Amino acid sequence: MKQSYPSKRVNVLLFKNRDGFQVKVADFSLGRDFRRESILTRKSQTNLGQDAFVAPEQLQNLNNASELSDIYAVGSLMSFMLTASDPRYETPNSTLGPIIAQFREKDPQRRPQNVTDALRLLDLFESITNKGIQLDINEIKNQFDKDGFLSEEAYHHLTYYLTRENPIFNGYKQGNLTYNRYFVPLIHIQDLLAYWAKISLKSNVQLFYRRLSEQLDTLVGQTNWNFRDMFSIGEMMMKLFYANDDLKLPLDPVAANLFFHVVSARYKRGSVVMTSNKSFGEWGELLGDRVLATAVLDRLLHHAHILNIRGNSYRMKGKLPLSSDQ
Incomplete structure (x- = not known):
């Protein structure tokens, strides 16, 4: 993987367990501070994070970043891991594609509205893929x-x-x-x-x-x-x-x-x-x-x-x- 992406090797961690390996991502390259307004958090078009992974509202103004921006970033990272390409220009040609597309919706209100909703979608996808269309x-x-x-x-x-x-x-x-x-x-x-x-x-x-x-x-x-x-x-x-x-x-x-x-x-x-x-x-x-x-x-x-x-x-x-x- 190219080191310019946040999902570089040092940030993708593998943990061995009884079922094989569990993958965890240590860094989404999101840099922001909700607690105070610094020069950076007031700045538009900052260099924090990679444009390909940062939600549109966060790119426009860092103050707009929220939990929904993280969900967008997760979707972008999932896309990159499946295609090894910039998620802005290539979408996964897989059954996981619709879920990733929902995570990466430009309108934050059309994304899963919290982590619980995001996990529920992924659980539903896993259920459908493992057990077939019920x-x-x-x-x-x-x-x-x-x-x-x-x-x-x-x-x-x-x-x-x-x-x-x-x-x-x-x-x-x-x-x-x-x-x-x-x-x-x-x-x-x-x-x-x-x-x-x-x-x-x-x-x-x-x-x-x-x-x-x-x-x-x-x-x-x-x-x-x-x-x-x-x-x-x-x-x-x-x-x-x-x-x-x-x-x-x-x-x-x-x-x-x-x-x-x-x-x-x-x-x-x-x-x-x-x-x-x-x-x-x-x-x-x-x-x-x-x-x-x-x-x-x-x-x-x-x-x-x-x-x-x-x-x-x-x-x-x-x-x-x-x-x-x-």
Whole structure:
């Protein structure tokens, strides 16, 4: 490990016990004094601690530091220990990722509010990973349909289910396995999925989309599935895009790639009807990738019938324009 990080070797201690080793961290590189105001504690953008591990509110002003800042630092350290990279630029691609993301929330009020809450989250994660998902996905869906919201326990079980690594069926003729084992359960809970995407942390949603993209990449290269299946997947994805503001303009790179897969899968095999208030020249900005936008438009416009509608909004037909004093 680089010595410039607070988690350098001398600060990571190993204690041998009956079960093996227990890891303890001796220093998070947080320097502050709650008891008095010194020149340093009044100072903004201090050099105390490492920027990569220090909470945003503490970086802004050391007086803002609190127990919640420590929780942020713990999350940053956990991220670094899993990736060996700066936690600001790389997030762990693991099932622990959602917990770390919650610890590292920019808004302190969205982090665990004390050490007890943080430990409870970690205990829940350990329970889920060791014993498996104890709440059945259909059970979570039924409870959501009844209550209209997710309990904290249900939310974390669902987050684990959606962001965990899934088996990849690599066989050329195993498209039915990929579709039935991975996509069908998601399609069955698509309303719940859209709700989860709306309330979940952005990093959790992005990790889920990476998992989804992996499976879609596999499915597109396989046989033994039909385009009714792809229509169902596309319908589910559109609900997710609608529910999650982070996947709107411009689209997240993974979401844009998923959109390309849907268009590519329909190309020369079935009809696509699409409306857009963006000109073709703006699709590079819309998808966040001009090369990908060109590939999408190439498939959409080949053999296409284009209706360019101009004029006033049909919804406003018959409505009187508002005067300036109304």
